[in-house]
Amino acid sequence: MSATLRVRTLQAVSVIALLGLWEAVVRAGYVDPLFVPAPSAVVRGFGAIAPTALPALGDTLLKTAIAYVLAAALGVTGGIVIGSVRALHDTLHPFVGAVYGLPKILVLPWIVLLLGFGTAPAIAYGTIHGLFPILVLVMGAVRDVDRTLLTVARSYGARPWQVYVKVILPAIVPSVLASLRLGVVFCLLGVLIVEMFAGVRGMGSVMGGLANGFRAPELFAATGLVSVASIAIVLGLDHLNEKLSHWRG
Amino acid sequence: MSGPPARPVSAVELIRIEGVSKRYETASGAVDAIRDVSLAVRPGEFCTIIGPSGCGKSTLLSMVGGLVSPDTGRVLIETRPVTGPDPKRVATVFQDPGLFPWRTAVENVEFGLEVQGVGGKRRRAVATELLGPLGLRRFAEKYPRELSGGMRQRVAIGRALAVDAQILLMDEPFGALDEQTRVLMGEWLLDIWRRTRRTVIFVTHSLHEALALSSRVVVMTARPGRIKSVIELPQGYPRLMESAELVTLRAKLWSEIRDESLRAMGES
Amino acid sequence: MNIVAIRAVILVAILALWEIAARVGNPLIYVPPSAALPALGELLRLRSYPDLPEHLALTAQEIVVAYGLAVAGGLGVGFALGLHRVLGRAYGPILAALYAVPSVVWYPSLMLFFGLDAASKIAFGFLLGFFPVTLAVLAGIRQVNTHLVTVARSFGASSTTVFTKVMVPGMLFTLMGGLRTGLALAVIGVIVGEILGSKSGMGSLINHAYGLFRTADYVALVIVTLVLIVASDAVASLVERRARRWTA
Numbered sequence: 005m006s007a008t009l010r011v012r013t014l015q016a017v018s019v020i021a022l023l024g025l026w027e028a029v030v031r032a033g034y035v036d037p038l039f040v041p042a043p044s045a046v047v048r049g050f051g052a053i054a055p056t057a058l059p060a061l062g063d064t065l066l067k068t069a070i071a072y073v074l075a076a077a078l079g080v081t082g083g084i085v086i087g088s089v090r091a092l093h094d095t096l097h098p099f100v101g102a103v104y105g106l107p108k109i110l111v112l113p114w115i116v117l118l119l120g121f122g123t124a125p126a127i128a129y130g131t132i133h134g135l136f137p138i139l140v141l142v143m144g145a146v147r148d149v150d151r152t153l154l155t156v157a158r159s160y161g162a163r164p165w166q167v168y169v170k171v172i173l174p175a176i177v178p179s180v181l182a183s184l185r186l187g188v189v190f191c192l193l194g195v196l197i198v199e200m201f202a203g204v205r206g207m208g209s210v211m212g213g214l215a216n217g218f219r220a221p222e223l224f225a226a227t228g229l230v231s232v233a234s235i236a237i238v239l240g241l242d243h244l245n246e247k248l249s250h251w252r253g
Numbered sequence: 254m255s256g257p258p259a260r261p262v263s264a265v266e267l268i269r270i271e272g273v274s275k276r277y278e279t280a281s282g283a284v285d286a287i288r289d290v291s292l293a294v295r296p297g298e299f300c301t302i303i304g305p306s307g308c309g310k311s312t313l314l315s316m317v318g319g320l321v322s323p324d325t326g327r328v329l330i331e332t333r334p335v336t337g338p339d340p341k342r343v344a345t346v347f348q349d350p351g352l353f354p355w356r357t358a359v360e361n362v363e364f365g366l367e368v369q370g371v372g373g374k375r376r377r378a379v380a381t382e383l384l385g386p387l388g389l390r391r392f393a394e395k396y397p398r399e400l401s402g403g404m405r406q407r408v409a410i411g412r413a414l415a416v417d418a419q420i421l422l423m424d425e426p427f428g429a430l431d432e433q434t435r436v437l438m439g440e441w442l443l444d445i446w447r448r449t450r451r452t453v454i455f456v457t458h459s460l461h462e463a464l465a466l467s468s469r470v471v472v473m474t475a476r477p478g479r480i481k482s483v484i485e486l487p488q489g490y491p492r493l494m495e496s497a498e499l500v501t502l503r504a505k506l507w508s509e510i511r512d513e514s515l516r517a518m519g520e521s
Numbered sequence: 522m523n524i525v526a527i528r529a530v531i532l533v534a535i536l537a538l539w540e541i542a543a544r545v546g547n548p549l550i551y552v553p554p555s556a557a558l559p560a561l562g563e564l565l566r567l568r569s570y571p572d573l574p575e576h577l578a579l580t581a582q583e584i585v586v587a588y589g590l591a592v593a594g595g596l597g598v599g600f601a602l603g604l605h606r607v608l609g610r611a612y613g614p615i616l617a618a619l620y621a622v623p624s625v626v627w628y629p630s631l632m633l634f635f636g637l638d639a640a641s642k643i644a645f646g647f648l649l650g651f652f653p654v655t656l657a658v659l660a661g662i663r664q665v666n667t668h669l670v671t672v673a674r675s676f677g678a679s680s681t682t683v684f685t686k687v688m689v690p691g692m693l694f695t696l697m698g699g700l701r702t703g704l705a706l707a708v709i710g711v712i713v714g715e716i717l718g719s720k721s722g723m724g725s726l727i728n729h730a731y732g733l734f735r736t737a738d739y740v741a742l743v744i745v746t747l748v749l750i751v752a753s754d755a756v757a758s759l760v761e762r763r764a765r766r767w768t769a
Binding site: 007010011014015018039040094095098099105106107109110111112113114116117118189190192193196197200201208211212214215218220223224227230231234235238239 | 524527528531549550607608610611612614615618619621622623624625626627628629630632633634705708709712713716717727728731734736739743746747750754
């Protein structure tokens with residue numbers, strides 16, 4: 005058996021065994037199905053919540069998309085500007101680092117106070133959440149551009165705008181894509197947190213409600229749905245990433 | 254021919270280096286990279302600078318290329334002082350080929366022309382024509398990571414040749430290559446040089462390279478870098494390393510460099 | 522001008538802007554620094570929230586337990602996957618895929634399972650802290666110079682010796698970074714958990730102040746929480762620097 009086949013088999017067997025074991029343990033009555041529903045109950049739970057969960061997921065993803073576009077635009081341009089202007093970088097990087105490292109959740113109550121319970125706080129908080137990882141990574145990427153390439157460009161008489169367009173921008177493409185991949189998860193995280201906290205619309209509030217109502221099968225189904233959506237988005241970005249950085253090894 | 258270099262007697266001078274010095278501030282104090290170096294380079298010459306590590310060879314080259322400005326003294330090219338990079342007259346090849354990894358071989362060769370605003374079709378034509386003598390015709394569409402070390406350095410040299418500058422500065426261009434590739438690249442460069450008649454300033458550590466390629470060898474001292482001696486080599490190519498003349502020259506060059514290398518080793 | 526001076530000027534400018542904006546705006550929403558400081562004083566003198574020490578201690582305990590579990594779990598899983606090739610290739614991608622899921626989706630299930638008390642916060646803090654530690658172990662193992670391992674083997678070193686004398690020192694730099702990130706995320710997990718639903722801990726106080734529009738108290742509580750977070754990171758960075766000096 006080839007190594008790859010063995011790995012794939014192990015993966016498949018593990019997942020099936022885990023599901024089977026889980027189902028058996030619940031059916032045998034070792035755990036309380038109120039807390040840990042059997043996989044078959046989760047599937048049935050999905051059927052029950054699909055009519056409300058799918059529109060809620062759409063709502064969440066729309067807010068995430070808006071927050072993501074804002075975070076990406078601000079983060080990438082901000083990262084390029086701060087990363088390439090030395091004085092700006094030296095002055096601002098402790099501030100950026102501090103805001104990046106501190107839990108944004110602490111300002112969430114205030115954002116809800118300021119913007120109410122609708123779509124706006126979710127978008128605002130999602131944007132803040134996604135913005136900083138993108139900003140920090142792009143800033144770092146600009147500073148890490150190979151010095152030799154900049155010297156080469158200079159020795160061939162490239163003007164400052166040519167250095168940007170022909171050296172810095174292409175050089176940071178892989179890091180920008182990596183930051184955008186990370187950023188989308190952070191935006192979705194931010195939107196879900198606001199929905200859970202303020203609980204009006206979207207998957208976050210659906211899941212919060214299911215947890216409070218002790219509806220475990222439906223909650224597990226909803227959790228699975230959001231997880232699958234998120235993994236699909238990230239895999240999609242990975243695919244795009246590979247296409248755009250074909251020159252890398 | 255050797256001894257302290259008086260101003261070289263020469264009818265025509267293309268490059269004139271006049272009493273340049275450079276000092277760098279580092280974390281562990283100021284370092285005198287080069288001190289009071291003067292040198293004149295004739296058009297069409299293959300001038301090699303050799304010396305121990307850290308003797309300021311690269312700094313000197315960067316001054317001619319306009320990438321570093323001297324603290325004292327000046328560099329003149331065709332009697333005009335150098336104030337910054339002038340890709341119309343000077344092209345540089347570095348030890349790290351410095352290829353843009355997102356550009357194919359031919360696109361890398363085009364870079365200098367592109368920056369100068371030469372149109373797409375014309376620069377592609379120039380680059381494609383160069384790929385032949387570079388031995389890279391079949392590799393035009395490959396990315397740098399798909400090329401061997403020697404091929405990468407040839408692309409970098411092609412990029413320098415494409416801008417059609419009269420002066421070619423080469424900073425240990427073959428330093429990162431293995432010995433065999435190095436010798437072959439040297440032969441290839443000699444061929445290119447003789448056909449295009451560029452003026453080359455070539456920095457190296459290798460005695461063999463200096464003797465095989467140069468029309469003149471400049472030996473620099475350990476830090477702070479100064480010119481120790483200038484050795485004229487016979488005109489003909491290829492150089493027969495076993496000939497009495499070259500064996501003598503080799504011994505002489507080695508004795509000049511040995512002391513300086515020992516001093517550099519002791520310092521570090 | 523000195524860079525530190527510029528930074529100070531920026532900081533003062535932000536505070537001044539904040540003060541002006543807050544005085545113009547709705548006092549229920551905007552709290553000027555001049556009002557936040559007295560509120561902080563009241564809080565620290567235990568006037569506004571007399572049981573602050575208990576809540577602070579609870580949050581700190583939750584963080585310590587969550588982080589301890591995350592380190593133990595992360596090291597265990599990391600080494601198991603990193604040293605065993607087939608296991609690593611089978612479960613590594615699954616782990617990476619789970620890491621791509623926004624962590625907060627697990628929180629409602631944890632709340633349902635562990636209730637509203639400390640256990641669900643510890644579980645969430647553990648979950649967040651676990652991933653960076655595991656990934657750092659995996660990255661660290663990949664970074665170990667295989668040539669050094671070969672050299673050690675050629676001198677007849679046993680697997681245990683190779684592990685303790687070559688692998689651990691070789692990966693310590695990366696591992697320490699992961700342990701520090703793990704702490705930061707465990708802290709975030711606990712605090713997010715508390716704010717999303719709890720009866721005690723700093724998060725519950727923050728929610729209380731926010732729910733009653735006691736905005737100045739809210740700001741004061743946030744400042745105290747920030748001090749806790751910054752202090753935990755300072756300890757982590759100290760340990761990190763020590764460990765790096767030992768290996769150097």
